[in-house]
Amino acid sequence: MTKPGDRVKVITSDQEIEGILMPSENEFVVLKMDTGYNIGIDKKRVREIALLSHPPKREVELPKAEPKTGLPTISILHTGGTIASKVDYATGGVIARFSPEEILQMFPELREIANIDSRLIRNMWSGDMRFGHYNIIAHEIKKEIEKGAQGIIVTHGTDTLHYTSTALSFILKDLGVPVLIVGAQRSSDRGSSDAALNLLSAALFITASKSFAGVAICMHENEEDDNCIILPGLNSRKMHSSRRDAFKAINADPWARVNLKSRKVNFLRTGFPKRNSKVPEVHEIKENLEVGILKAHPNLFSDTILSFKGYDGLIIEGTGLGHISIDEIDDLTKENTKIYSAIKELISNEVIVAMTTQTIYGEVDMNVYAYGRKLLDIGMLGNYCDMTPETAFIKLAWLLSNYPKNKVRELYSTNLAGEISKRLEK
């Protein structure tokens, strides 16, 4: 049997091609030629794949990651994503690397910043995460703090990174160290990857900012490889599908700017939680909780709303100041009356329903127009809140996991940790 990495000869009806066998792809046998190029050969035409030789063993002994005295310890917890992967040029496969030695090999500059501990807790796409994963990460963070880590870096896929940063902000009570969630928009196999600057800047921020505690995000500030920005864990969002500077603070200012080259951390605002030596408590989000998000849009149907019947909570991404189509003004808008009754039905069935805005930026204000008031009348939450829909979603789930419903209604619109602005700055 031949397997990827073997040197083989592929024999077809009219051709014999030598090369390194790669993992096959759909209808193709893939071969890496001596020129370095891969070609696909139609499986149907392949008569035989003859083994020529097995790949030579290549094991590189990595030096032990000996701690240096005088440097703080940072624990890096990996949840997957592209930040810590490298390419095996022989097979073209991407291998993930997570041991401290391997991390130091990939990012040798870390040695000068801190002593590194590094562990894989899950290897997954961030898009696949469920509430249970937030609890696992929180418990692992707690463990690292108990072991004496002065700061934590969580590497994370970028798609739902801001949900995780919000979840950890609520789950970890009395967090006394900085927890930096770091992702990469360009994978580590390429020279242009943003992973190194993001990771190193996060480490530098942890060591250079002596007093900051709490959950924050560290990513590129703009398209250049100069500055990283430290964004508030509760008020940030992925605002671009592909750019390095995809993450932006929403309705809030970033905490700080980090310039790795000059080793400078500039705080852009104060008021962050301070470090302490407490071990945080973990207040989990219930894994089996059902909370949904519904986007208001033209031509909505009431069945869509009713599909959330039986849920614990629902976040509506309303239009504008926080609206959804509930007014019947002519024959064409009869469905809107049904939508209004459907929302009323959910609320009377003990589903907590809260309004946010799909404009992302800005605050919900349901008092400006009459139909906003109609929503308030039936118990819609979220008025005067400027949480992103994602933050609202996680907050609601966390409240529902830890408080009785009457308390949830009260706390939802109360600023607990910085998720709702006290003043609406420009």
Add this chain to the structure above:
Amino acid sequence: MELNYKQLGFKCGIEIHAQLEGHKLFCNCPTELREDEPHYVIKRNLRAVAGESGKVDIAAAEEMAEAKDFYYQGYYDTNCLIELDENPPNLMNTDALKVTLQVCKMLNSRIVEGVQVMRKTVVDGSNTAGFQRTALIGTDGYLDLKKTKLGIPTIILEEDACRNITEEKDRVIWSLDRLGIPLIEIGTTPDIKNPDEAKEAAEKLGMLIRSTGKAKRGLGTIRQDLNVSIKEGTRVEIKGAQDLKSIPKLIENEVIRQINLVSISKELQKRRVKELRELKISDVTNLVAHCDSKIIKQSIKAKNKILGIKLTGFKGLIGKEVQINRRLGTEFSDRAKVIAGVGGIFHSDELPAYGITLREVEILLQDLQCDANDAFVLVADKRKRAEKALSAVVERANQSILGVPKEVRKANKDNTSSYERPMPGAARMYPETDIPTLRITSEEIEAIEIPELIEDKIPKYEKLGLGSDLAKLVAKSVKAPLFDNFVAQYPKVKAAFIAEIIMTMDKMIKRQFNISINPTEEDYNILFGALSGEKIPKENVMDILKENKPVKEIIGKYSMMSDTELEKEMQKIVSEKKDLPFNALIGVVMKKLRGKASGKKISEILKKIIG
């Protein structure tokens, strides 16, 4: 020097890169090179991707710390997030792929059925991603030359790199305009038999690609790399031969270079010179501090050091010419310049000179403990840089004991070459995971038509009555298909006149009237239609085009008069100027009726009137 290439064991293969028209290979940006001020500049760094050699920590970290900053100039209207490496690539440009498939067919290649785009690691900053996207499309082809059937093992479609604007010690400025232009790369086997055959191969490959009508034209759109070796030498790659004429000379000069380097190596071996393993660098600043050399004086003023090193057994050889006006010492100096960034070196074979006296040379020889057969090299610069330069010199000197070093060289204007970089190892390539493997079916291959070759078009056009220069001009032009269409559509208009109008009239109008015209296909169609139906005389064509307006709007006023109208007009003139002789009369009539009828017609009617 008369060279017997067969006896020398000459081997030569070429690689041709040709840019294609249309849009970029992995995005929809145009392939326009720009001279205006860039709209933005983005600063980036590239990291050495970790884990390759097992080389760890400090060395790697130091390397990264020394890495250059890259500045990318871009334009909002012709560059996008894909060139900036801020967005995954689109699927491969199908037009460019089609042209490549045509070229594959023209070169009898086997077309790859599952095309996988690869990422080829490039760390000099010329690609924002840190890699170049490249795909093997055709294998096992051949090209028939006059005397040789030359193998074409690979035909590749890839993206061009950024255009280099400037390069300084710690930063490089690149333009994004060239990044991503589709590039066909054709490589030959090393079976070219002599320098002239290399030119023949390059010319023919260029002609084949241009015959598709989709190749870009102009300086830098086709680039040739030459791989040359002789039996006792080594494969050396020469980059940047931009014109065909220089190819034989570049190759000949490289062969001469290898012959000379081999003879130097034999002499060094005869002298039993051993590789220098230890760098014994001496600071000779004080010994030459008072010499008249401008370079040394400036250096001392800048508080730099003058460092020297002995090269045992090299006396007389560093000064030996290896190519016209280039000595072994020039090759030492090239290395020092490229690797350490110094201005140059002094070596004892060229001294006393440059303000360094015999007396000073003697002191240096003594201080560096040189014996009769020994030579020395000096470098003036900051200590660290001068040390790096001398270490590069020693490395090159060691290589000359063995013969010809394997390296990439760049073509100079005088057809010699100079050191560019070491020969890269096997390219580090891995799949571009953002683009699925592309299937090319036999039906698709079947449907690809081989275009008529330029070399076949030229005699065809000559038969249509075009002069040989005009025939060549049309055949090589992207307008050839347009010309073919017009010729087929307007058989009453002379083909040579069509060719003149679409190929040269714009230049004539520019020269005579300083007006730049850019007629559309529709303009030409209306014009040729009118010529064909004899609605306008051909004398009017230039006047119509030079108005630089849509032809359909203005053609009316250039229309010819009917025969009756003409006769009426002429009757009038004749009755007014009865007394004039015929020749003078025809002059008056012509002047009056110019553009309203052909000269022939006017003369005919006039003759009729006068009887």
